[in-house]
Amino acid sequence: MLGGVIEFRIDRHSGVSTYLQIAAQVKQAMRMGLLGPGDKLPTAREVVEATRVNPNTVLKAYRELEHEGLVEGRRGMGTFITASLATDAARGPLQQDLDQWMGRAVDEGLSSDEVDAIYTDVRSAHY
Numbered sequence: 001m002l003g004g005v006i007e008f009r010i011d012r013h014s015g016v017s018t019y020l021q022i023a024a025q026v027k028q029a030m031r032m033g034l035l036g037p038g039d040k041l042p043t044a045r046e047v048v049e050a051t052r053v054n055p056n057t058v059l060k061a062y063r064e065l066e067h068e069g070l071v072e073g074r075r076g077m078g079t080f081i082t083a084s085l086a087t088d089a090a091r092g093p094l095q096q097d098l099d100q101w102m103g104r105a106v107d108e109g110l111s112s113d114e115v116d117a118i119y120t121d122v123r124s125a126h127y
């Protein structure tokens with residue numbers, strides 16, 4: 001975890017803009033309850049050192065999150081989470097079920113691409 005809070009993983013081959021990947025990972029950490037109101041995001045410099053992305057890319061991601069009302073930049077202090085996206089389901093029985101299923105998938109030798117395909121197929125059937 002970067003700065004004890006979040007570790008960004010940038011997939012340069014995904015076709016998704018780096019700033020969108022950073023913003024999505026912050027939102028995911030918020031949904032999982034790892035980041036909540038009052039928590040400070042890593043500085044742009046910390047993210048750049050960990051991921052080797054352009055500082056402007058990090059700042060663009062943080063501006064996007066601010067535009068969505070999820071974070072607030074405080075001059076000279078950093079960027080702080082101002083909203084909560086956490087749900088009870090994120091830490092409850094559904095997550096436990098998924099964790100057990102994922103363990104079975106690993107035990108059966110499924111690749112992450114195969115798991116993603118199964119998940120996408122099942123999600124499409126329900127949404």
